[in-house]
Amino acid sequence: MNELKNAIKNKNVILFIGAGISMNLNIPSWNDLIDHMSEELGYDKEVFNSYGNYLSLAEFYEIKKKNIDSLKSWMNRELHKTSINIKDSKIHKLIVDIDAPLIYTTNYDRWIEHAYEYYGKKYRKISNVGDLVNLRNDETQIIKFHGDLDDDNNSIVLTESSYFERLNFETPLDIKFRADSLGKNILFIGYSLSDVNIRFLFYKLSKLWEDSNINNRPKSYIFLRKPNPIQEAVLKKRGINAIISKKENITEGLEELLEELIYK
The missing domain is CATH 3.40.50.1220 (TPP-binding domain)
Structure with a gap:
C-alpha cells in the first residue's frame, strides 16, 4: 500500500x-444490452441469451443489421441519461x-x-x-x-x-x-x-x-x-x-x- x-x-x-x-x-449492463439486441431482432430474451456469449450475440446482431450503428445510438442514449448527475x-x-x-x-x-x-x-x-x-x-x-x-x-x-x-x-x-x-x-x-x-x-x-x-x-x-x-x-x-x-x-x-x- x-x-x-x-x-x-x-x-x-x-x-x-x-x-x-x-x-x-445505475447505467445499463451487458445483460441489458443483450436484452435490447434480442428485442430489436425479434427474439425471446431467454432464448436469445441461450444461443451464445455476449460477443457472439453482438456479432450476430451486426450480421443481421449490417452494422451496429443503431446499437451505438441506443448505447449513447441509455448510458448518458440526463437523469444521471456525476456529482x-x-x-x-x-x-x-x-x-x-x-x-x-x-x-x-x-x-x-x-x-x-x-x-x-x-x-x-x-x-x-x-x-x-x-x-x-x-x-x-x-x-x-x-x-x-x-x-x-x-x-x-x-x-x-x-x-x-x-x-x-x-x-x-x-x-x-x-x-x-x-x-x-x-x-x-x-x-x-x-x-x-x-x-x-x-x-x-x-x-x-x-x-x-x-x-x-x-x-x-x-x-x-x-x-x-x-x-x-x-x-x-x-x-x-x-x-x-x-x-x-x-x-x-x-x-x-x-x-x-x-x-x-
Missing part, C-alpha cells in the same frame, strides 16, 4: 478502469482527486470525462492514433481502450470479431500501453476476474516484463470484492497484487480504498 500511495503522490500510477465503476451510476458519484470524484497522469478504460461511457469537466480538471481523450498528436504534460490522458461511441472510425470493441482483433494486442493504443506500463504502477478497479479480456491483459503484461529483462518491475494491483486464494496466486505469478475490499458492499470498499490512497 505504501508503494501504491507513493506512486500516486509522485504521479507514477496508471488507473485502469472497468465497467464496475460505471455500474455505480452524485463519490467514486468518480475520487478518481479525479487521484490526479493520475494516465487513465485507461474499457468502458464505452463518457462519465470519467464528464467528471473531469465537472471538477474543472484538464484531460485529453484518446481513442485512436490521431489523438496521440500534441499531447501535453498538464493534461490527464483518458485512453478509451475498447473504443469510443463518439469515434467515427468504428473503434468500438463489441463483437466477437472486434474482440479477437483486440487480442492481437498490436494496435497503436496497445503499443502505447506497453510503453506506458513499463515504468509505472497500475491499479485496476471495476473489474471481475471472470472477465477473460482483463485476464489476457494480465498475461500480456507479464510476458512484456519477462521479455524486457528488467528486474525492478513496478507492482500492479487489482481491487477485488472478496478473497480468492487460487486466483490471487495466479495473479501474483503474473505480477498483479490483489487488494481485497474491507466492506461487503464493493462500492463502499472501493471508496474507502481510494480515500486511504489519496488522503491518508
Whole structure:
C-alpha cells in the first residue's frame, strides 16, 4: 500500500478502469444490452441469451443489421441519461482527486470525462492514433481502450470479431500501453476476474516484463470484492497484487480504498 500511495503522490500510477465503476451510476449492463439486441431482432430474451456469449450475440446482431450503428445510438442514449448527475458519484470524484497522469478504460461511457469537466480538471481523450498528436504534460490522458461511441472510425470493441482483433494486442493504443506500463504502477478497479479480456491483459503484461529483462518491475494491483486464494496466486505469478475490499458492499470498499490512497 505504501508503494501504491507513493506512486500516486509522485504521479507514477496508471488507473485502469472497468465497467464496475460505471455500474455505480445505475447505467445499463451487458445483460441489458443483450436484452435490447434480442428485442430489436425479434427474439425471446431467454432464448436469445441461450444461443451464445455476449460477443457472439453482438456479432450476430451486426450480421443481421449490417452494422451496429443503431446499437451505438441506443448505447449513447441509455448510458448518458440526463437523469444521471456525476456529482452524485463519490467514486468518480475520487478518481479525479487521484490526479493520475494516465487513465485507461474499457468502458464505452463518457462519465470519467464528464467528471473531469465537472471538477474543472484538464484531460485529453484518446481513442485512436490521431489523438496521440500534441499531447501535453498538464493534461490527464483518458485512453478509451475498447473504443469510443463518439469515434467515427468504428473503434468500438463489441463483437466477437472486434474482440479477437483486440487480442492481437498490436494496435497503436496497445503499443502505447506497453510503453506506458513499463515504468509505472497500475491499479485496476471495476473489474471481475471472470472477465477473460482483463485476464489476457494480465498475461500480456507479464510476458512484456519477462521479455524486457528488467528486474525492478513496478507492482500492479487489482481491487477485488472478496478473497480468492487460487486466483490471487495466479495473479501474483503474473505480477498483479490483489487488494481485497474491507466492506461487503464493493462500492463502499472501493471508496474507502481510494480515500486511504489519496488522503491518508
